[in-house]
Amino acid sequence: MGENDYLPLFETRASRGRFLFKLYVLTIFVAICMILVYRVSYLPVEGAVEIWSWIGMFVAELWFSFYWFITQLIRWNPVYRYTFKDRLSQRYEKDLPRVDVFVCTADPEIEPPTMVINTVLSMMAYDYPPEKLSVYLSDDGCSDLTFYAMLEASRFSKHWLPFCKKFETEPRSPEAYFRTALEPLDDPLKAKEWLFVKKLYMDMKNQIEATTKLGKLPEAICKENKGFREWNFVSSRRDHQTILEILIDGRDPQAMDNEGQPLPTLVYLAREKRPQYPHNFKAGAMNALIRVSSRISNGPIILNVDCDMYSNNSYSVRDALCFFMDEEQGHKIGYIQYPQVFESLTKNDIYCNALNAEMKVEFPGLDANGGPLYIGTGCFHRREALSGRKYSNECKVDWKKVNDTKVEESTGVLEEVCRVLASCTYEENSEWGKEMGLKYGCPVEDVITGLSIQCRGWRSVYFIPEREGFLGLAPTTLLQTLIQHKRWSEGDFQILLSRHSPFLLGHKRIPLRLQLSYCNYLLWATSWFGVLPYLVVPPFCLLRGISLFPKVSSPWIQPFTYAIFANRAYDLVEFVWSGGTFQGWWNGQRMWVFKRTTSHLFGFSDAIRKLLGSTKSAFVITAKVADEDVSERYEKEMMEFGVSSPMFNILATLALLNMFSFFGGIKMVIMNVESKVFDLLGMQIILCGLIFFISLPIYQGLFFRKDSGRMPNSVTYKSIIVSLLACSIALY
Numbered sequence: 001m002g003e004n005d006y007l008p009l010f011e012t013r014a015s016r017g018r019f020l021f022k023l024y025v026l027t028i029f030v031a032i033c034m035i036l037v038y039r040v041s042y043l044p045v046e047g048a049v050e051i052w053s054w055i056g057m058f059v060a061e062l063w064f065s066f067y068w069f070i071t072q073l074i075r076w077n078p079v080y081r082y083t084f085k086d087r088l089s090q091r092y093e094k095d096l097p098r099v100d101v102f103v104c105t106a107d108p109e110i111e112p113p114t115m116v117i118n119t120v121l122s123m124m125a126y127d128y129p130p131e132k133l134s135v136y137l138s139d140d141g142c143s144d145l146t147f148y149a150m151l152e153a154s155r156f157s158k159h160w161l162p163f164c165k166k167f168e169t170e171p172r173s174p175e176a177y178f179r180t181a182l183e184p185l186d187d188p189l190k191a192k193e194w195l196f197v198k199k200l201y202m203d204m205k206n207q208i209e210a211t212t213k214l215g216k217l218p219e220a221i222c223k224e225n226k227g228f229r230e231w232n233f234v235s236s237r238r239d240h241q242t243i244l245e246i247l248i249d250g251r252d253p254q255a256m257d258n259e260g261q262p263l264p265t266l267v268y269l270a271r272e273k274r275p276q277y278p279h280n281f282k283a284g285a286m287n288a289l290i291r292v293s294s295r296i297s298n299g300p301i302i303l304n305v306d307c308d309m310y311s312n313n314s315y316s317v318r319d320a321l322c323f324f325m326d327e328e329q330g331h332k333i334g335y336i337q338y339p340q341v342f343e344s345l346t347k348n349d350i351y352c353n354a355l356n357a358e359m360k361v362e363f364p365g366l367d368a369n370g371g372p373l374y375i376g377t378g379c380f381h382r383r384e385a386l387s388g389r390k391y392s393n394e395c396k397v398d399w400k401k402v403n404d405t406k407v408e409e410s411t412g413v414l415e416e417v418c419r420v421l422a423s424c425t426y427e428e429n430s431e432w433g434k435e436m437g438l439k440y441g442c443p444v445e446d447v448i449t450g451l452s453i454q455c456r457g458w459r460s461v462y463f464i465p466e467r468e469g470f471l472g473l474a475p476t477t478l479l480q481t482l483i484q485h486k487r488w489s490e491g492d493f494q495i496l497l498s499r500h501s502p503f504l505l506g507h508k509r510i511p512l513r514l515q516l517s518y519c520n521y522l523l524w525a526t527s528w529f530g531v532l533p534y535l536v537v538p539p540f541c542l543l544r545g546i547s548l549f550p551k552v553s554s555p556w557i558q559p560f561t562y563a564i565f566a567n568r569a570y571d572l573v574e575f576v577w578s579g580g581t582f583q584g585w586w587n588g589q590r591m592w593v594f595k596r597t598t599s600h601l602f603g604f605s606d607a608i609r610k611l612l613g614s615t616k617s618a619f620v621i622t623a624k625v626a627d628e629d630v631s632e633r634y635e636k637e638m639m640e641f642g643v644s645s646p647m648f649n650i651l652a653t654l655a656l657l658n659m660f661s662f663f664g665g666i667k668m669v670i671m672n673v674e675s676k677v678f679d680l681l682g683m684q685i686i687l688c689g690l691i692f693f694i695s696l697p698i699y700q701g702l703f704f705r706k707d708s709g710r711m712p713n714s715v716t717y718k719s720i721i722v723s724l725l726a727c728s729i730a731l732y
């Protein structure tokens with residue numbers, strides 16, 4: 001192939017027709033400047049409350065302006081990637097590299113074993129040479145139930161893999177497939193086979209679920225495999241030796257599916273845990289997997305998924321390789337991030353978990369600005385980059401040679417060697433968790449690790465396949481959503497404050513526009529600087545009759561209304577364009593306020609406390625199952641409160657304060673029609689009104705609902721007292 005007729009394995013297209021967007025940005029920019037000019041030139045001269053309120057609003061607006069700037073920077077010039085899998089096959093089919101898949105699970109109760117093995121099975125069934133595919137499960141829950149389910153899955157895979165090939169099934173998680181697929185009616189022979197495999201799956205599932213419900217394995221099952229004996233030595237989930245079993249050794253000529261084809265390697269690992277050693281959550285699990293897999297299969301490409309993210313597209317590995325193996329650009333690429341897509345969402349996505357705008361607009365924009373973040377799941381890594389190697393020109397891989405090395409040890413010996421690699425002491429006095437592998441000490445181990453990979457000179461790529469690559473589960477209650485966002489905002493902010501921040505570590509190593517783009521997420525924790533003043537000061541001042549905005553009749557009102565409403569209109573268009581509904585957008589506005597006044601506020605304070613050394617970071621795992629009545633309310637899109645939490649106290653208090661002020665404001669307007677109250681306070685009344693309408697589900701939860709998902713009484717009482725107190729302070 002000559003220099004000139006090189007055909008790339010992927011291509012990058014910038015999105016076109018951005019003129020309207022850029023015009024919109026320009027007009028908002030002008031409006032923002034005018035708002036700031038107004039604030040500075042009309043600073044009240046007397047009255048402490050007046051002056052301080054004014055300053056509070058000004059701080060909020062400065063914050064909004066800055067944040068607006070970085071959100072536009074991310075949106076400025078998104079790029080989209082396309083792959084050519086046929087070219088990959090033509091050139092490299094025989095030399096495809098080994099690929100290691102890492103699945104992490106941590107708790108058999110909130111991450112049920114059937115869900116875990118469905119993810120594992122979907123990964124084993126990739127359209128990829130099985131002898132080059134290895135799937136590793138890290139079980140931080142150290143559960144014999146999960147181990148048992150994995151054994152069952154390894155048996156079932158002998159039927160499932162040939163079945164997937166024959167029927168070209170998609171998706172390849174049996175649960176997801178059988179949930180929707182219809183039996184093939186055209187061919188009775190095929191139908192018989194189809195029904196047979198379906199029954200096999202159902203039987204396996206029922207048996208695993210029955211055993212899980214019991215919570216204990218029957219003797220008979222334990223006798224079947226020597227692996228179960230390991231649990232005799234497990235004192236608790238936090239105190240046990242390494243358990244490592246190679247359930248299928250791909251090298252074993254006996255490891256065949258029922259059509260005589262080889263099977264992918266399958267490994268179960270519960271790394272050693274001891275109370276005196278920090279286990280570092282998912283980052284620790286991943287690092288153990290990196291080491292263990294380096295001995296067993298040592299694939300140069302690693303795919304990392306959470307246990308709830310099954311593969312929905314059997315070509316994802318090939319797509320990813322189109323990037324890594326591209327002759328001109330591939331060697332620079334450290335990781336390829338796929339979007340996080342969730343299948344558990346309701347129609348109008350009541351908790352706004354879809355991340356549509358992030359995944360469809362912001363990440364393509366990040367890709368243009370220097371590369372997307374690593375977000376923990378659905379990400380293909382180059383092993384070298386993940387392990388800590390710096391990028392250099394020598395990183396060019398000779399793909400024709402990568403498969404040359406062979407492991408010689410027997411399965412038993414390999415297991416022995418690898419147990420040591422997953423022990424607690426192995427990492428002592430080493431660079432693991434610092435310069436090697438995923439970084440420790442941060443609740444968003446993914447983002448901080450991705451950033452450090454980029455700072456070591458690697459490029460990252462964002463790829464949205466036509467058929468979604470991975471489908472996962474999002475939180476299904478309000479509190480879980482808020483807690484997840486607290487973990488994210490806290491971790492992200494911690495990165496910004498640390499020496500790993502994009503501005504310190506990234507200085508001169510990644511482009512400035514990428515440094516700034518990172519702030520879009522790393523500054524989440526500070527968002528309450530903007531939002532809290534806007535939720536507290538206007539209603540408070542409204543009750544006192546202090547005006548914070550230009551008169552409705554003044555021309556100065558225009559930049560305010562334009563900046564607020566045009567911005568929201570743009571947001572709506574973007575939301576609907578990326579697949580949402582109008583009601584979903586409205587729900588998103590509510591969650592926007594909720595997250596900023598609770599998750600981000602708490603994330604901020606915990607990050608600061610951690611900086612001062614008074615707390616340690618934790619990782620609250622998101623539940624993947626819920627009680628029946630909770631799920632039922634979720635399906636009906638009823639907001640779930642149910643338990644008391646300081647987060648709910650804040651939400652309810654703010655909602656009540658704005659409600660009192662809104663009605664107070666309306667009353668003032670009605671009582672003094674001639675005195676132009678509306679002209680003076682109109683904008684504040686409208687703002688309080690918006691918060692009032694956004695908070696309707698809160699009032700329902702506080703006063704009108706009877707079900708167990710309503711606000712607990714303690715929250716109701718506390719919020720009423722505090723908001724009334726605030727109102728009386730305002731009035732007197």
Ligand SMILES: O=c1ccn([C@@H]2O[C@H](COP(=O)(O)OP(=O)(O)O[C@H]3O[C@H](CO)[C@@H](O)[C@H](O)[C@H]3O)[C@@H](O)[C@H]2O)c(=O)[nH]1
Pocket residue numbers: 104105106107111138140280281282285305306307308375376377443444445446484487488491619620621622623
């Ligand atoms: O001690 C732990 C805790 C968690 N996990 C696993 O980490 C994954 C993510 O946990 P989850 O509770 O589902 O968190 P999410 O907020 O949904 O996860 C997102 O955010 C995390 C960082 O906050 C990333 O680790 C995840 O990959 C990313 O999907 C799951 O597979 C867990 O089993 C472990 O392996 N060990």
Ligand SMILES: [Mn+2]
Pocket residue numbers: 306308473622
């Ligand atoms: Mn998750």
